[in-house]
Amino acid sequence: MIIADENIPLPIIETLVKNKIEMISIFDNYRGISDLEIIKLAQNPPKIILTEDKDFGDLVFAYNQNQVSVILLRYHYSELEKIISILLKFLLNHTIKNYSFVVITTKSIRIRKI
Structure with missing residues (x-):
């Protein structure tokens, strides 16, 4: 399951929903919660945070x-x-193993195990 951070544009969310990717939108359901609260929400049961916020890398x-x-x-x-x-x-096409940090750009995909 994906947790879409508040900064994820609506066209991305709509595309994921249209393609039956299970997700929760922070904007729609938990607007205003902190990044740490998003991390806690993503931990049990495990979910993948989708974001444009580099602060998650720091955290x-x-x-x-x-x-x-x-x-x-x-x-x-x-x-x-x-x-x-x-x-x-x-x-x-990919299964993200628990505890990975993935950076996706238009030119590359980097996966780093945490």
Whole structure:
């Protein structure tokens, strides 16, 4: 299951829902909660945080919030359609092992075990 952070654009959320990817939208369900609260929400049962917020990298690696998996999207807004396509293909074709930090750009996908 995916937890879409508040900063995830609606076209991404709509595409995931349309493709039957199970998800929770922070914007729709938990608006205003902190990043630490999102991490706690993602831990039990395990869910993957989808975000554009680099602060999650700090929380995971510098502050030892490492019992979570994160997908960080890095792209320019003009590349939205391309990043949607890459993200969807990734989610449909990969299983993210627990406790991974994934960075998806329009040019690469990096997966780092936490």
